[in-house]
Amino acid sequence: MKNIFKTIVICLGAFALTACSDWLDTTTDSQLPESVAFNNVEDIQLATLGLYADLCSDPYIQLQTIHQGAGTDCELIDGLGATATNQNNERDGMNYNASVSWTKLGTLWEKQYKTIEDCNRIIEGVSRSELKDNDAVMSATAEARVIRAMVYLDLIRVFGDIPFRWDAANSDLSNINQGKTDRDVILDALIDDLENVVEENKLPWCDQVSSEHVNMGFAKGLLANICMTRAGYAIREDNNSRAEEGGYSSSKKENAGYIKADYSDDNFKTLRPSDEDCKELYEKAEKQLKEIIEHGTHDMNNSFAGFWGYINKLELDPTHESMFEIPMGFGIAGELGYTVGVRMNGATKDWGFQNSAGKLKTTAEQLYSYQPCDTRRDITCVPYELKNFDRTPNATPIKDYTFLKDSVVVFEEGGEEKQATVTDETIIFDGEEMPVITEYGTAVTAESLVKNKPFALYIGKWDVRRMSDRWKQQNKSASLKFGYGINTVKMRYPQILLWYAECLAYKGDFEGAAEWVKKVHFRAFNDAKQSYTGRSPIEDKGDFEDELDAATDFESMLDMIDLENRLEFCGECFRKWDLIRWNRLHDNIWAAKMAYVKGSTQDDSSNALYQRKIYFKYKDDAVKEIEQNGKMVKFFYAPEKAIDWSSATWYGVDGTNKEKGEVPNNTWFNDHKYRYASSTAYDEGTGKGYKYPGLGKDNKDFNAQSYAMNSFGYETYDSRELDLGSICSGLVGSSTKTVDQFDEPGHVKNRYLMPIERTVMDSSNKRLYNSYGYPN
């Protein structure tokens, strides 16, 4: 009986306890309410790190970084011929034929706005916090403000006028349900805010924080870039009622003193602010750029290749040439190197799994834009892929080298003493590991020229051969795609210099401008004197320096900056945004197309710049001869892996010959030791013929094709009419026959903006609408 009462008491106790309403308030340490998080310095910093997580997702992995930046005169996404019909994909989307159902546009929008909201939430949360004046907290919110500005700018670049929100989203949707805001209003707000950030001076420079964090240099560069964007041309809404009401229609802008561009749609006008406003904006930009240069934290790496070495190796360049890069994770994120970069066709012996698509391409025209000794050419334009060949050396493979095994051999090469370490299967020459060819049929990973693909050159700034050992190791074990982890560089110091040059030119200081352009230009040359005339197909340029010195008006200086920008940044997808604000996007793409048409026209031999056939040699280092115990031992290793680009007859077989299609005679081959189709065995006596391994077993198409390749001038229907017609067809039209500009009825001229994606529009209940001729 006692027990029963006990039970009743317990029950009543439980009843009393649970009747208390507090019992229904439950919390967990796994969740931090905003009121708690924003009153703790560490939590604020951790939340700010979360912004970088946002940046390490789709937009800056590829949507914004690669796709949206493509579609210029030198950067294309794959959309050629038959593949150029997919409007729900970057292939045709970035030919400016994007459909409102292209889901990646929706993803881009949603993710970018998520980042903005995350920034807003931190900035607003901290503003209510007691810690708002703490230095560390102010630094964290300054990062959030810079990131927010960067994202807004990128969104405006893609979509034009967009919704603008400066505070965190309210649960009652009161500040969410909004339509478009005039992009000028947004840009002005960003400029104000960044000016305050710079003024407050809480952000560290790159000497105190790595360039993987938002830093003062980047903040200033971004501020300058926003000012220049604001001062530049942009396609505007037509005079629809909403744009009128919002004050961002073409007519409203024109009434406010905006100036119409020469190339412009009649309804959706391309406009820039008045000269007065531009001047003020350029001054603002100049001030920031100057401060960056004067501060001296950022500089250019001495070597262009050296800079890309750091990027590919996932290391930070000590000169801080990269102003801000998004910290992608190795093995998980990053499409740079995969979507853009040197392509491996099939799994390769040397580099492992074919972890690359090389979707972003550049053109033959870009290759010919470089001066031959410009070190940027062969890093930027890659007309080959890496591929395994089952090569059978015709020379005797080494069988008897065992006496050398596990020994260190000293040998002489080029007057220098070098060491070779011989192991079971490899020989390490001067630190470089090479397989020993001990039998026929050993696969070799070599550069293989792609045939006649003038609009599908890979971009070699990202190159598996420059990647870290860790990458190589992983790629050799991988059998599927994984993230390269290469950071997305958001801004590079040469950009600052070119922008600065532009600002100087804008105010008439052409001498000053030329100096900074030269600084960027000559970094790419081993010897400044080598900077002789290149063969730009647009027109034959004179000496670069002369040209530069001759540029004494803004437009001609801009021509030079434009060219330098192209040579320096091709493939990095920065260029489009500068072309847009200069309103040169359309004209440049058109000019690039016409340059190809002109340069590949057979009947006009004086302009036949593009060769029909290219002859080239592989690098000579496929054989090492070592004297050991009075015996000459030949090591054949890694035969014919790398093409000697200086041997490629890009400009004709004798270096001066502009004729296309001329097949040189055998004497020429022998004289220049080029290999030719009917290979002659090397004659020790005469020293003629071909002596190196790598010759096809039966001399079949192998040598014929890989040593003389149909090149860009080899005219076929495919490349000329179909491919050329596909390129950026939504912006410049699909006809290549007539040199007409894109002016078809029903099409909006100069429409480089993307449509707002369907689900995004649906979620807005018609508060958002599509303009520029896109369907709603």
Add this chain to the structure above:
Amino acid sequence: MSEKTKNVRYALVAMLLLFCSAIQAQTVSGNVKDPTGEPIIGATVMEQGTQNGTVTDFDGNFTITLKGKSHKLVFSYVGMVNQTVDVAGKSSVNVAMKDDAQMLDEVVAIGYTTVRKRDLTGAVSQVNAKQIEDIPVTNVTEALTGKMAGVNVTTTEGSPDAEITIRVRGGGSISQDNSPLYIVDGFEVSSINDIASSDIETIDVLKDAASTAIYGARGANGVVIVTTKSGKEGKVNINFNATYGWEKVVKEIGVMDPYNYGVYQYELDSGTQYVTDKGSYGSYSELNQLKGMAGNNWQDKLFGRTGTQKTYDISVNGGTKKLKYNVSYAHVGKETIMLGSELKRDNVMAKLNYKFNKWLSADFKFALSNQKVEGLGSGTDTNESNATNSWSNKAIRYAPINPITDDGEEDENSSFATRVDPYQSVTGTSKEVTRLKHNYNFGLTWKPWKGWKFNTRFSMGWDNKDTDQAWLAKANNNSKYENAGMGLVVYQTDHKKTLTNTNTVTYDAKNFLLSSDKFTALLGHEWKQTKQTKTEDVYTGYPTDYDTFDKLFDNTSVAKRMDPWDYVYPNDRLLSFFGQLLYTIQDKYYLNATLRADGSSKFGSGNRWGWFPAVQVAWRLSEEDFMKKYEWISNLKLRLSIGTAGNNRIDSGLLMTQYERSKTTGSAPYFDENRTPYLMHGEYLYNPNLKWETTITRNIGIDYGFWKGRVNGSFDIYWNSTNDLLMKARVQSSSGYIYQFRNFGSTSNKGFELTTNVVILDKKTFSLNGNFNISYNRNKITELNTDSKYESSSFAGSTISEYNDFKIAEGERLGELYGFLYDGYYTASELTLGGDGKWTSPDDSNYTYGGTLYPGAPKYKDVDGDGKITEADKQRLGNTVPTWTGGFGFDASWKNTWGTIDASIFFNYSLGNEILNGTKLANSFFAGSSKGYNLIDQFNVDNRYTWVDPATGLNLGRPHANTIAAYGGTEGVVSRLNEINAGKAMWNPAATSTMVISDWALEKADFLRLQSVTIGYTLPKAWLKKIHLQKVRIYFTGHNLACITGYKGYDPEVSVSKNAMCPGIDFATYPKSRSYTMGLNLQF
């Protein structure tokens, strides 16, 4: 019969005999038989007024020595009327027991009380042990399919642990979990799938809110009450069942054979070239070599095997007046048709009831289930982001043969190197989900005064789900963790602990206000708390030589461990108070009123409490004098009810923005190449104003019985309306969020249900019964405050364009599918071919979607007549929610001297909906212009438009200038295209790289399924007597034997979308199987 089993039996009987008392003077012996003359084993024989008693033996014989003075013996047995026999001066007595009609009047559990079925005032369906027993299934829920009107049970797909959804009356919520509340022996559980079917006594489904209101908060979608078997006073029952079965896939989807596939690939390769000397599968003439080649039949490879299934269970139950017990063990072992798929489950249950004395009793229950599922489910795997790459979709689309790549040359957009065939995906993945659940219930009942009952019950439960998964390098494609393409191990745990306490006080009275009335009042209080934790531990980047699962699991130290993640959920608490009044007058007039208040920790302090009242009345007309003259009416009851119920099934923590630690998946910054943890806020926009979703149910029902109950059943009409829908609603995405949880809108479900049972023949030796049920439900969205009128199923990721396929709008139904109307394909003559090889439409119109014009491209109806296919041309295509569902069946038994043969057959059906055959749609075009994928066999070259001239192998759809010349100009090309494509049924898949949802992919999903057929044979008792067995039955059952349907996919009963607003999509599903089972049932 083994010696061992016999010994067990003797031991058990001996044990029971210990309860009997010592020996005294008068000894009475005798025999007890049932009404059919069979001896009753285990009937209780008690001397009246004493604790002295015994039980009958295997032949029904007993011997008892009397101790008391009454000289009366009381005979009792479950289901029989107690008999008292005066044995004064007798030494032997034979008793024939009689069935207890009253007892057979089934008891139905409603809330915290039980009532006799005849006294029910609400809409309740019941399935009993007998019905479940007859048809062996591994999953209890499956046994309910089609059995109950208004209860729609759908096995969503064929995997061993497939989710089986139960919808009661269509489900009210349109976005939330619509599954009913599951109550097992008085306590809420999350699912009943893991209960051994042999343990089940009854399953009751409460359908109208008036019945469910006592469960308040969670009863809005109906309540499924499972009562497990308890020990019974009387003889010891030992039951043993064993089954063995086989299963085989029902249907495979037809895909193109290597030849047709090769021709299609050639067509893609040959575009715009004059002569394709070599496509990826050879030149045109070489393609003939593919004819007759078998290639890889991926479907066959993946789920072509014969699955097996074995189950056995044993239970022992019995008891005395004081102690009743039931102990059971069950095992299920299943290997399904899918490669590497296995399920094992062990269940142990023990139930004890102990009566201390007249006024105090206690009960205890222990239940354990340990389930292990191996193998992959369908759809998206743990490391994938999209079902398009799942093995189940690849089984259809993966190339049957590999391309010829002699020198590694390949198309960079369609690289085979990045593709993994489904066989590799499946064999390269090891997934093991272990789920250990154990539950302890303890209850105490105190009846201090007449009519008063105090009851307190505690329940503690653990539900621990552990998922161990490993991927070999070859299968770790598109991983969302680090280091895709290398070995990966993921350990996930999801542990829940639940504590519940219920206290009730009941007062029962007869003749309370009037004579012959009955009154019951109940007051109660309940609190419940759920603690949940989740963890994830990930190891990535194994070296390549770690190429077996064991190596991966055993060597986590060589891998890179990502920061382990764990998460503790806020306690989910529910506090409730409730009361109930039952009042009956003369068994004619019934009243049942309930009120419940629930407080939930998921809502803010102002919205925490929900009040759920309900009232039911019933009138048993057949008891009225004026009805007596209609003798053929044996029962007629009219029921009327109205009530409300609630729904709070949302996650905790949605009321404000909260920051959490980053997870192992998802993007993260890698400063200095190290993954850096950070804080992030929730995925949804916060909403402090969330409140209860409530459902009001109105129900009118009739229970009827005619001709002495030979025809009986019930008919119900209902109208449910759900208000303040708790819903994940789209918000303008420039907010930075996609969704916010909100209360908005209302839906209604209206419908009726009819259940009829007919005793067709009832002879001594032969009986035949029929049963039939049908229900009709129609859903309507009555109010909706949302901005977004469409929901997107996005079932195949970006493969299909332009989702926005489900319209959610006021006045519309749920499951309204929108899309384009397919309108045949373009013939060459409809277009103009230019000299440059481009096709244009003469009037500049384009009725294909978002693509370039080609002959053979699919056309859609231009509804708005603007010459283009745009969003405005979308039309309603159909509805994916069935309106008519039900089942019918017959069972018969034929008794003879050589035994009894029983047979049953059961059909279920569903009518009135369409299904989007996503498998067909996603495999009918040049998806995303990626080469090397196969299509369904409707696109065999004989059946579809083709551009390739069989005579020359030249591509005429994308002709090269030389091709045009070779055909004598564009007219030549056009006329040749017309010639080779005369009478072709399908479009050219090469002509479209963008596909939309169209009526072509929508198929009627009406079906009639032969759900099960069982034939059993029970040995006559006379034979069994000799081997001391009570019952031996062997049977054979076939499941899913036939399905009559026009639907072309695997099965018309399908829905893959996790979004409840987008039902009825079939994509990347696990095919269903047909199974045959043999079973043995023994009773000792």
